[in-house]
Amino acid sequence: MDLKSRRIKNAVFLITYAIILMYLLDNLSGIGNLLWKLLSIFSPFIFGASMAFILNGPMMYIEKLFFGQRSLLKNVRGSIKRIISYLITLIIFVTTIIIMSFIVIPELVQTIQELALKLQANWQEWQVYIVKNLIDNPELTTWINSINVDWVGIEENLLSFFKRSALDWVNSTYSFASSLMGSFITFILAFIFSIYILFQKETLSRQLKKAILAFLPEKTALRIFYIGDLSNHVFANFITGQLVEALIIGGMFLVAMLIFKFPYALIISLIISITALVPMVGAFIGCGIGAFLIFVESPSKALWFIIMFLIIQQIEGNLIYPHVVGKAAGLPSIWILVAVTVGGRMLGVLGILLFIPIGSILYTLFREAVNYRLKIKNIKEV
Numbered sequence: 001m002d003l004k005s006r007r008i009k010n011a012v013f014l015i016t017y018a019i020i021l022m023y024l025l026d027n028l029s030g031i032g033n034l035l036w037k038l039l040s041i042f043s044p045f046i047f048g049a050s051m052a053f054i055l056n057g058p059m060m061y062i063e064k065l066f067f068g069q070r071s072l073l074k075n076v077r078g079s080i081k082r083i084i085s086y087l088i089t090l091i092i093f094v095t096t097i098i099i100m101s102f103i104v105i106p107e108l109v110q111t112i113q114e115l116a117l118k119l120q121a122n123w124q125e126w127q128v129y130i131v132k133n134l135i136d137n138p139e140l141t142t143w144i145n146s147i148n149v150d151w152v153g154i155e156e157n158l159l160s161f162f163k164r165s166a167l168d169w170v171n172s173t174y175s176f177a178s179s180l181m182g183s184f185i186t187f188i189l190a191f192i193f194s195i196y197i198l199f200q201k202e203t204l205s206r207q208l209k210k211a212i213l214a215f216l217p218e219k220t221a222l223r224i225f226y227i228g229d230l231s232n233h234v235f236a237n238f239i240t241g242q243l244v245e246a247l248i249i250g251g252m253f254l255v256a257m258l259i260f261k262f263p264y265a266l267i268i269s270l271i272i273s274i275t276a277l278v279p280m281v282g283a284f285i286g287c288g289i290g291a292f293l294i295f296v297e298s299p300s301k302a303l304w305f306i307i308m309f310l311i312i313q314q315i316e317g318n319l320i321y322p323h324v325v326g327k328a329a330g331l332p333s334i335w336i337l338v339a340v341t342v343g344g345r346m347l348g349v350l351g352i353l354l355f356i357p358i359g360s361i362l363y364t365l366f367r368e369a370v371n372y373r374l375k376i377k378n379i380k381e382v
Helices: 004-027 028-041 043-067 079-138 138-145 151-199 201-215 216-261 265-275 284-297 299-327 334-374
Strands: none
Touching: 004 265, 028 043, 028 334, 043 079, 043 151, 043 216, 079 265, 079 284, 138 284, 151 201, 201 216, 216 265, 216 299, 216 334, 284 299
């Protein structure tokens, strides 16, 4: 009777699980919209927690370096240590951004100026080419002259377009100002919340653990603690791996572009490095921007740049990314692709960034469950 009841229970569980899974797969976009609404509501706290998570690693390293057991400042009071470590971390981040701005902004301004000059020069060449072809092709000239153009209608359409554009500009300016103010308020709230988390993280962690132990069975509470530690480890490794991967691919492009004497090497390498922070697809966005910049100067070089990109992308995608990011996140390459696809469909770029570490956590928990059940059945090798 017990065996029969257990089988019925397992069958009901599997059917329920299959129904829920099918519903989720059929309504990915709807679930994504719901998650976006929740994110917008709790965005200050989510951004604040994200800021605290990113700053926590460097801050703890600095705190250990300057105020560790072997340091001369080990007797400094705990709150003072935390304040000093936080300020040093913040200064390092801000200084890095300022230095990068002084390097990148002049290069960006120069690139834009050169691009404008190249466009002007190329436009003149294109005009000469068009006029030459018109002279050499009288049939084309006759065909163009035979075209009847309703200039009055075009003028009326242009006036109507400019009127609508003016109204749209006023509305968009108001929307932009409102959005900018909302983003500023969100940033301030997130910044304050991140400071509170970093300064009170031990207290918050202790209070949360007490609440979980008070309302849940001890076995369940310990399992939740384990998943929390695993999540912290996986997300920290993923962020580190993604940053390392972006620096590697940016460095590879910079070296290759300097060797083959491509124009705008620094700015294009930087763009690719930044866009590569988005897993799998980000580098292709950077390639599109870089190819356009080079195309303005030389279409043939743009073609060679795309070929070079595909070669480097193959090396990076097959050798570097799976080992750097995949290893850091603890997720095999095939499941990284699945996580990127599902996350991108549900939440766009944010989903791509989040679903790799989330997939790694689920993969680790599933693997442990499989190994545990195999151990119970005394199955050592399959």
